[in-house]
Amino acid sequence: MKRSAPLVPTFDSMLIPTIQALQILGGSGTTEEIYDQVVQILDLPDKVLEIPHGSTSQSEVEYRLGWSRTYLKKYGLLQNSARGVWSLVSTSINLDNLDTKEIVKAVRDAEKCKVVSSEPTIETFESIEPLELAWHQQLHKMLLTLEPSAFERLAQRLLRESGFIQVQVTGKSGDGGIDGVGIARINGFLSFHVLFQCKRYQGSVTAGQIRDFRGAMQGRTDKGLLITTGTFTRDAIKEATRDGAPPIDLIDGEQLVQRLKELGLGVKIATIESVEVDTAWFAKI
Structure with missing residues (x-):
């Protein structure tokens, strides 16, 4: 009898647990702290946690959880600092009022992404993967x-x-x-x-x-x-x-x-300068 592959939770199924994790952590937490809490909330076994995402150093769970944080941020529920600490925009978020399908739809509409299926999976987002992940994969x-x-x-x-x-x-x-x-x-x-x-x-x-x-x-x-x-x-x-x-x-x-x-070891970071003409300034002359 063929064994079925361990089921990795989809990114949308980890949206609410991510909010729960931050509430448990007091409203803010590092990526690692959020990951640990979500793993406990969903009671994920090691055989699931050890599944790698392609050839990167990330596990598939870490990768999908990254998308959960991204969607929650774009939806306006999370924010993150330059030091990599994530926090709830409001400590009074009512989980009963959150609809994961609405979150996904709102973010996709904002990003003008075409919905491929009624039950989204992580593969849906390969085409809009952040540029940062490209250098990350290349370095790994x-x-x-x-x-x-x-x-x-x-x-x-x-x-x-x-x-x-x-x-x-x-x-x-x-x-x-x-x-x-x-x-x-x-x-x-x-x-x-x-x-x-x-x-x-x-x-x-x-x-x-x-x-x-x-x-x-x-x-x-x-x-x-x-x-x-x-x-x-x-x-x-x-x-x-x-x-x-x-x-x-x-x-x-x-x-x-x-x-x-x-x-800066083996990585070059280029800063792009953006210049805008302040028309309001000239109007005040």
């Missing part, structure tokens, strides 16, 4: 083509640009998966040693791999950093911050490409 594909040693050097540069000092790539065989070491400085006064590991692939890092990394850290440092072009399972995220164990910070593919953009 570039990362996947790097040799392991080149990816380790990139991680080294990333940490240096982020304020780490004495960053060295070790990458020795039999070193328990430790790819490098560095010292993080805080406000120029405090510092602590960090061991980091790099995983250049599209899959999800598991809790077992987190435990293996922590085992390699044993007795060498109190802090770890794991950088991947892929994602982390929910169990892996929990394991990384488990009580009583040395903490391990996690950087997934989504965070990695965003950080590279912020630091």
Whole structure:
């Protein structure tokens, strides 16, 4: 008997849960916080969360949830800051008064998008995908083509640009998966040693791999950093911050490409100047 593929919720079915998530979070939250809350609200299993979106570092759920936020913003229910924090326009939104079909229709009409089917799915929007996602996909594909040693050097540069000092790539065989070491400085006064590991692939890092990394850290440092072009399972995220164990910070593919953009590493940002003639100004002369 053929097993059916796990059902990924459509973007429109996550519109109301996104509002609920922000209400639970007190009216505002980061992309990651919203994602975690929506996953809990919909009780999505790992087999669904681990389904990738094409060749990008995003999962299909993350991708579709991104469209949920976009539609809610265009509909006037959400806003987001330059720091990536999303917030409700009003804290008194009544979920009973929201109609997902009306939200989708209103936004599509505003964007002059043709409705392809009565039950929209994410494929409907491939043609209007934001330009930002194009560079995002291109950068992620570039990362996947790097040799392991080149990816380790990139991680080294990333940490240096982020304020780490004495960053060295070790990458020795039999070193328990430790790819490098560095010292993080805080406000120029405090510092602590960090061991980091790099995983250049599209899959999800598991809790077992987190435990293996922590085992390699044993007795060498109190802090770890794991950088991947892929994602982390929910169990892996929990394991990384488990009580009583040395903490391990996690950087997934989504965070990695965003950080590279912020630091201008392998990404060129062009600013387009817009000039308008102020006719009202001349009328006052």
